[in-house]
Amino acid sequence: MRKISILFLFLIFIYSCTYQETSDLFRFAPPDELGFSSGLESDLDQVFEQFIYDEKIAGAVALIARNGQIAIEKAWGWQDKENERLMETHHLFRIASMTKAVTSLAILQLYEKGLLDFQDPVENYIPEFANPQVLVSFDEETGVNEARPASRSITIHDLLTHTSGIAYNFTRPELASIYESENIPAIIAEPGVTIAQTMARLGRLPLAHDPGDAYSYGLNTDVLGLVVEIVSGLSLADYFNHFIFEPLGMNDTGFYLPGRHNDLTAMYSIQNGELVRFSEESGTLNANFPVQENLTYYAGGAGLTSTARDYFIFLQAILNGGEWNGTRIISSYTLNYLKTDQMLGIWDDPDGFSYGFRITSEAGAGAGMRPPGSLSWGGAFQTTYWIDPVNEMVVVLMTQVLPSPYSEEIYNRFESVLYSALVE
Template sequence: MQDKAMQGMSRARLERVEQFLDATYVASGKLPGALVQVWRRGEVVLNSVLGMADRERQTPLAEDSIFRIYSMTKPITSVAIMMLVEECKIALDDPVSKYIPSWENLGVYAGGYMESFQTRPAKRQMLVVDLLRHTSGLTYGFQQNSNVDAAYRKLKIADRTTEGTTLDDMVEQLSKLPLEFSPGEAWNYSVSTDVLGYLVGKVSGMPFETFVKQRILDPLGMVDTAFHVPEDKISRFCACYAVGVLGSKVVSQDRPTLQDDPRTSPYLKPPTLVSGGGGLVSTAADYLRFSRMLLQGGELDGVRLLGPKTLALMTANHLPGGQDIPRLSRSMFSEATYDGVGFGLGFATTVTPASTLMPGSAGDFFWGGAASTFFWVDPQEDLIGVFLTQLLPSSAFPVRRQLRTLVYSAITEPGPAARGRGA
């Protein structure tokens, strides 16, 4: 029987995606549920919904389930700052201290602990572009790689669960801590994008969350994306799980509060610290709309957020010397760990497909979230993939790599740009 094709993709091979995810991850209990959408040549060619939104309550996952997208918030925040760059309200080569004067003389860690840090002068000031590409010298507390990381943990830097802490408070706390390295010297996954959220508010003259809603979410029709889950949508909000110690069984981490569960999820009310690095919740339909805007050069359904040249700039590799992440990284963690992958202005980008040892295209771009969510956009193939689940940490299983392999293996008609290059 001849295999039917959909938008240049094999129907039978696309069905492998669902079969693999179900057999390997959902039925086996490794993931509570999984939702994957694949878009190609103007339509959804795969829409698979598997497993549970809440295992304990036996709530099935649904197409409109709401997920914590964690670091998939970062591309949205990056688009926000680039909209302001287009309006010449801020520039990529502006010193960050132009907007945060207390950061003008941030030192670089040279020794000691939080109460007695020793520092040396930075070789240059931190620039706005350093925040976008994670070469700022900032870090994340969960890295557990240095005494600076330990200070972030102690102060709960960028922790949305800390009552009363705001973006202003976070910026003030960071002004008292040293950098891990001089800006531009290395790549380190960090709270940089949270600082970008602060800059969006500072430069636009409106709260960061208001800018995101009025300038991005509402125009794109992303009706279920927000920094908290309103009461009328709690029934659609997934529970979140985590892999136990030493890879033991998956355990409940954060569940929506209902009458039979007294625990309170921090996502059920507006946060005081609005995290541009990881604070949003969203749905597959919403994030696909955002991804389609990126694929189409900054425009969707007559709404233009960015110009195509700006998107081209964002998806180029901005790491110093054209290096890839593994060679420039000092980070203990990244949502991308592959050779041949650089970093643009808000997301990773494939520079050398052969070095990744995965099918893909030069110039495809992507990122993921802490609860194993993932998206990628491939302009050469007119292709988008959105994968949503709720399992911490994202490094627990190689599901992202496997998903990409399965989807690319279903392509039967390469895109025009890829056809002549074999990439």
């Protein structure tokens, strides 16, 4: 492990020497110069102003880029409705599961350096995951579960594809009580807890199914975040900063951003059909996360905060084959793992799934407007994105509502307006 840490100190030095400022490297062009109709901006104004009027969201920021140039970067509504603070494009959003693609990229970087393999058993890095068990039954009254030995160990590949049998408490109800009894959080832990402590407890708990047998969306990427820490000898926050955020110039992205409280967008919920300030009554999430939360818990599956522009940089680097403005963070060859379906029919979905993204398939394209091969995902706080390689487009949409019955309506309307305006 000492040799790995020394290697990473050297790599940090190399990256620091090649880092370049990106603030003056953004390129903008009017929508009609990038193949959109001239009415795109006004159409989006109408859509988001209506959503805000109907109180389905408090505010939003959208960024649409084509051919590496930004056509639309705009804010609507309120960053903080109660305090009458208008939304601005530089405001911060909790991006939840949009964190996952960043962690997956970190794993691919380590793979490219020869420091891990996708078929490595996870127990090689986190011993508590040795000899996994699969849940057979659970008695709610006694809290006793019955389990059997799993067919094999969990691998890095299983974690990248969410086929390990590790779940979230809300995706596999049969595991919810077990996770709760062991204080396994979906997003963030109580103050003073580290990701290593939580993942060690998770490793001793039963799985929903045998590794590789099914898709169970869950804490897999949080486990991968700990693997990054163990292999690199760095905290996940430091690894991201040194090898992804600083090289790309993503200066507004991180787990905890001190001094940025006023830039953090307020969280809302839809309760009884009304848009209300996010309530902490459930005790599951601090409404001030990540400003006043556990500053030691780096959740690789859900913990980042970012801006629309910063996340655009990350996605544009993916679309560019691993580089942004002359700074390469991964080879285009290794990056193909993020663009290639890894599921082989395992999950019940018309689309594919790579080591980090949903991949729109021919069948899936019929349900929407983006073409096959598009890469996408989103976050629980009602944020979403996609990369459209056919049209050389990157799209980011940020709102901040959890829970909401309107997410699909908002996403679909936004996508429909965008592609309807694509004229060439």
